[in-house]
Amino acid sequence: MERPIVGITMGDAAGVGPEVVVRALADPDVRRGSRPLVVGDAARLRRAVEITGTGLAVRTVDGPEDAAFEPGTVDVIDLDCIPADLPFGELSATAGEGAYRFIERAVRLAVEGRIDAICTAPLNKEALHAAGHRFPGHTELLASLTGTDEVSMMLTAPKLKVIHVTTHIGLVDAVERIEPGLVERTVRRGHATLVKAGVAEPRIAVCGINPHAGENGLFGHGEEEAKIVPAIERLTADGIDARGPLPADTVFFRAVRGDFDLVVAMYHDQGHGPVKVMGLEAGVNITVGLPVIRTSVDHGTAFDIAGTGEADHASMLEAIRQAVELAPARSEG
Template sequence: MSKPVILALTAGEPAGIGPELCLQLAGEEREAGIVVVAAMPLLSDRARQLGLNVELHHWQPGDLAETRAGHLSVCHVDGCQTTVAGELDPANSQYVLTTLSVAANGCLNGDFDGMVTAPVHKGVINEAGIAFSGHTEFLQELCGVERVVMMLATEELRVALVTTHLPLKDVSAAITPERLTQVTRILNADLKSFFGIERPRILVAGLNPHAGEGGHLGREEIEVIEPTLEQLRGEGIQLTGPLPADTLFTPHWLKNADAVLAMYHDQGLPVLKFQGFGRAVNITLGLPIVRTSVDHGTALDLAGTGTADAGSLHTAIRVGQHMARCRRANNAGESA
């Protein structure tokens, strides 16, 4: 029998809905082995507050992860202060970052097959005097990689981004041949290694309306995007585009695609979130580890009420498990 997949699940901001989403997982038997990386008292206190009967088990490297209903494995992390659901406390910021480090390092050394992240609150971490721009950048630095790619996915659609959190006025200058080449290569390689797609088919959106309309609505397609895509096709990458974004996201094109590459954040993600908000997953490509996340924030107003929807977390776990299995199979094939 093959070794079961074990995913680390960071509980995120202690005052948010992350801890209770983790506890909700214990409501039924699970296929994936999940180890929650969090402070044990935080989870036990939130379980009492919500009236959840969950038995928490201290987990150590080498242990199997609990999959039984009513049970949850926990990799305990110290440093969480007394927490009131819905009330942020900057004193917990270093603890939150420690949970990410524990999970990521556990993936790098083989204790975990991947990590899933519940939402953190970037604002309160920065208020604590710690420069933090997000999970993605934190994990990029920890893993020591030059470029990462943000991709959101549902069961039916995958959308990766060339640029992410930039003002619109800065997007055009950021789309360079170098960046577009790096992002496309990472997307193509990780669709193979993490999703088991032998020859990925990628649709590429243009930057301008009508993909520039032959230069009448902008020249980025002519001067940067088209030449770069042609060079990448020479490497054997299957690319279609640049296509106008307003027609790319139609069944005619999507039915023959494994992923869409959008030029900027609000070009691709509104479509995906309309199509599957609450069951989408945020994936970081370009890392040497599997990392998925929920598609929502900390929802402080819902924390402690027991009404938070765990749909996106379930999707993130399913996708993380699939990615971990594909990566394991790919590595086994390479070493055979």
């Protein structure tokens, strides 16, 4: 059986990343579906094994070619950058630098074709900034490292997939930035991702910006007609089943009911809220438009419980599963 090599970055060492990684790698289903390779800090992973009681052995390797991928063992490319006394649950520039370096190495491996997908544990934006890396989050960091001009954030939860036209900017700025070309490119990225995942003809719902999608000009200043309708007209002319603009207060319910395969949200909170209500523990973040496959947990570093062994690893399991779904198959040799 061919299993993709999934590079799993450890995330912020002061957060729950190390714990959810080792818990996930103790699950036999992960081994059956993938060949997991952690990019992180071996000593921190060993501490996470102690905290979680998973009983895994941590084995350092130089690269994917040296990994054994054996049950009961965590293969890790050890960047050895986290001090043994780094406390859990505290903001740290050292942990922020480590999180950056883990991502940087994983991207290099993916671009070189040595791993098939990247799955990321959570980083902390403040820690990343404290280390001198001024990115709003993983999405923008990955775009920079791969030289990608434009990517989209897709969030998934049980029965719901949402892709965002804009993400980490203020609401006023988001409305200003939305324009037909950006809407069209976002829908096309989402459509291509679903087709690759096996949905032959995705049904895509496109949200409006204003309440009730403007209700024929009653709300707003004609944003739907100016910014969204032209994109939908071009998409439908190309045979893409994109419908809208639709009222955001009902479209997510309709998607969960099964009417749509994907919802296109215009701004951060319009899309994030419904996804997190549907499944915060099992949510997954997918960066769409990169030259490499990347999935991530849809939760933060959870400093309040880091180091306690209480972190839920369901989102990491689902993120690995979706990385496997999206990754190309390869021969094991």
